Amino acid sequence: MNNSRLFKKTLLAVTIATTTLASQQALAAGFQLNAQSATGIGRAFAGDAVIADNASVMARNPAAMALFDKTELSLGFESITTMIEVKDAEYCGPGCQMGMKPTSVDDIDDVGGTSIAPNIHLIVPVNDKFAWGVNAYSNFGTKTEFSDDYAATEYGGLTDVKSFNFGLAGSYRLNQQWSFGAGLDLIYGQGTMKREPSKSVGGVLGALGVPAGTPLLDVDKADGWAVGFNVGTVYELDENNRFGLSYRYSPEFEAEDDKGQKIVLPLPDIAEFSGYHKIQDTKFAVHYSVQYIGWGSFDKIEFQNLQGSVLSGSYDKQYEWQDGWHYAIGGTYYLNNDWTLRAGYMYDTSAQDSLTSISVPDSDRQWFSTGFTYHIDSASNIDFGFTYLMGDDVDVNEETEVRGIKASSVTATTKADAILVGLQYSRSF
Template sequence: MLPNMKPSLIALLVVSSQAQAAGFQLAEQSATGMGRAFAGEAAIADNASVLSRNAAAMTRFDSTAFSGGVIYIHPDVNIEGTTRVPTAMGPVSLDASAHDIAGDAWVPNAYLIMPLNDQWRLGLAATSYYGLGVQMPDNYNAGHFGNVSDIKTMDLGVSLAYRINEMWSLGAGLSAIHGEGEVGGTFPSNNKIAKHLKGDGWALGWNMGALLELSESTRLGLSYRHDVNLTLSGDAIGTDLQGRTFTDTGSLDLPLPATAELALFHQLTPALALHSSINWTNWSKFVQLESELDHYGTMHIKDEHWNDSWRYALGLTYRLDPKWQLRSGIAYDSSPVPADRRTISIPDSDRIWYSAGVGYQWDSKLSLDVGVTLLDGKKVDVTETMQLKPGVPQTTSSFQGTSEGDAWLAGLQLNYLL
């Protein structure tokens, strides 16, 4: 009975992977950074949003700094293919194409940096590092592989930074992470619920960073965010092997991986700055998914066995005059999902970021930033099989096709120095 819920829970990790960073990450923590493809983000520290990447860089601010904004995400994710399903008359092939299955989203953020004295800085942050979802069309023929998925997270953080000397600064922070998700699956060719789970939960995480200021024009940033297991608890609906609907309560541990960034910033001329980043994500932590239902015990959902992923970004900032600043960047984001483990619910692929941005200095205290990014995802093959009744080979269903996802991102941000 329990394995019938497998596809819906896997779908929790869905199409954000096609629209944003690798796996199911969100990289969009500021419009400023987005305008340069987040190249050099842990070292630049041009406004308070650096708090999302490196707490140590808060020592760059000698007065209270605030940054807040929102990023709009418009993904275009499409699946083409067929599913083969068992029937009383034998297996049949059905169209399983689905278009525009990822919904638009708004990702807000806010950051505050406050000097405590000459050496100490306090920071407060509210942002998101994981999220988005998918909705398959009604009567989707491959709904048993996952029909609806939605996950939202909010990261509320507090950080401290300490300046050791003119060159070195260290920082660390704690985060309270709230997540809520809804996932579901339907029987082939109809909307009858085969499985459904809706829940939420909290987790505690930590991060640390260092900033090395080699000169007035060159600095290096290194940051690390520890992995977290986010437990989502709530209500479940399923169907047993006799076709009877049951309800239960339970929980699912969702692994949020460790991440690290090495960033370089160099002011080449008074007008031109170059910056770059290398990001690592410990997706090899994502080995399997298991759910604990209160009345039906442990349910093994799926083996994943992802690989660690890497992201490489280059960017530049050009100051036209004291008020206007131009930004641009390009990044390559590698997928952690091995080719033989892609699914409809996690159709991850490598992607390239093309970014541009503009900053306007309204006065000595207030500035505005705008950023735009095109994410170009590769078209990849997806092959997936499952047994509708585990252990009964005659009930095997399969999907074979392709997945492709692009996205447009646009962000606006206000920065203020008190």
Template sequence: MKQSPFQLHAISCALTTLCFGMIGQANAAGFALNEQNASGAGVAYAGKAAIGEDASAAWFNPASMSRLKERQVVLGGHYIDLNGEFNNEGTTQPPGAPVGRNEGDFGEEGYIPNFHLVVPFNDRINFGLSVATPFGLKTDFQPDWIGRFQGITSDIKSLNINPSASYKVNEQWSVGAGVSVQKLDAKLTSASVVGLGAESLTTIAGDGWGYGFNLGVMGQLTPATRVGMAYRSAIEQDLEGNVTFGGPAAATQNSDLSSKIRLPASLAISSVTELNPKWQLLTDATWTEWSTIQQLRFDRQNAGALAAPIPVQDYEWKNSWRFAVGGIYKYSDTINLKAGVAYDITPVPDERRKVRLPDEDRITFAVGSQYKFDKATTFDVAFQYVMPDKAKIDSTEQTATGPNRVLGTAEGDAFILSGQVSYKF
């Protein structure tokens, strides 16, 4: 049986999120996550490429590992509470579709772990290893919400293993480099119209591996000011998965799928300035090459002879910036207090915003504290509040019975609680 428009629509919507991830109102714009340590969370990740505060330097800028003189391990975790709501402003459901819930909540909880290790080899060379989660979060609309034909559940996970090394050129300058092995994993669902008054559930599952590198340089410009620059390469992911449909004709509609997506490169420029013995000022500007995402193409694998090709998706994302400033106050020999603020610019054009990616500009406020338990052990805790702009959505997709236009505004916020322990050995 020839594939119907509802099948093509469901596949393209679900595969979009398979490639990108539904981050919604997470900390970084687009679908990236900054939460790779708790010591940086307290200053909204200002100064991240220059501070070299603990073993997480191996991730943020391998050159800054040169500041560490002892072996150190960092274990951290982050709890993210995303609160999101879609406010309907004229959505029209496909002709004949069952009436849906007028509004949709898409908030969900998420947990992000990370691990970092730095081992000095000699006075000039350090080796590092980071295991981090640079992309991913989970969102979940109600199964009967009014926009279910363009997305219900998105569960995206990533894992990045990043060995690295630093070299201290002299007392002022250090350089570093590393390689990344990255996996993406996703499970996605959406509704499909199968006839007047009837619908079914479409599920996408898939994963892929990609490889990249990162470079860094750090310099002590003056006795009080240190700067760092860190670059992460783009990573091309080869994704393989499958699509399954509910309903009596599912066996003839299901198939394997493959796709390629080029995840963006990024460049961070940071500074740390000792204002006086008590205060540090930190800054950061991070550029992300989101323009790598212009179109998505998908290929069916092992499909039936009558299976139609999957339409190309146009996104036309643009490059974006993130700016952050923060401060660290040395309250005592054992306690540091931290605060920071960041501003993210979305890469998503207003006319290309989708249900699964209601991304907008956002401001992040952060506070944190660091406690040195003894000479070997340090604890960090941080809290971030993410406040995005309202995201206008006007997205129309075709179904088997006619067009489905989702028109409304997505709004919400996120709370992020971070903690870590650092241990020298």
């Protein structure tokens, strides 16, 4: 066995194994982050692969760059605040094997936090056929932290995972109806995960000869790079009606920390279909999106342990995630030359199926979104977006094994809500 390798499979799995949903369920199922634009937040990202009201559209569909005839710049940030509850928890240590009753754990509601996700997008038309663009934003990430005195510490701890996407893309207009685009994604990722045994589990480990204070897991700022790609197309019926289709390939991602511990993260592929329809002779438009996220490739996490680690041999934890879907619909009202108003609703399906986890309180969730654009002048504007994301209660039942022995278990009810706020400046040149 290679003792320099901690996880054989997935930072995703690491994230999932020991994190709470948090900062990026922004959020969406798994730990996908929807934070490419304040405009999108204001309409629950309904129609975002084809609306093209600013340069941020290139993050959802590179073909939509063909819809611009001037250089476009957008830059902004999203604030993501998660409210995560773990309630009605019961923890059972090694004594449960001898018939001891579980211990009630205090309810907690401060596992989440606030994260800031910046973004920048630039589209440059070359002529009436070609355009190119560059951008940078975060597509995945999560951060959660349980207190040090949490009774079930092996299910809590600290997890901080983030990725940054640096994109280069081009588009080609074939004719008045069809446009095509493609791009490369250079992805940088970083992850920290720390997990300590509870007092009762620590006692069992001590009896097995493990020194006191030895962590279950301790990965500190593992980082690395990977390359993906995206393609898309836009079909325009006329100036008021168009459709967009895009696909993003996300690679396996490998990260390594200073101690040589390696993590392999299989990010999910994403496909999206969007439509936009401005109602003739009115100031109103309706738009919608259906997005597929390929979380089904994540079935389990396999640990291979470091020299001196608590666990010996391999440790497999099953997750058996399922593919996720987003269904979004929204409306835009072009009030006058100064103000544009928007709203949207999204239904977002959970990546978890029959297996659930206290460390990732994933669930189906609903997005309620609103926002506006204020046009400073004919060439520049400011966007604001607000979303309240509401998750469902989920019953959790999971356990931990050490050296093939059931060491502890926990049952609980989890719930994760979030508030997203976005601010963005856009300009045409």
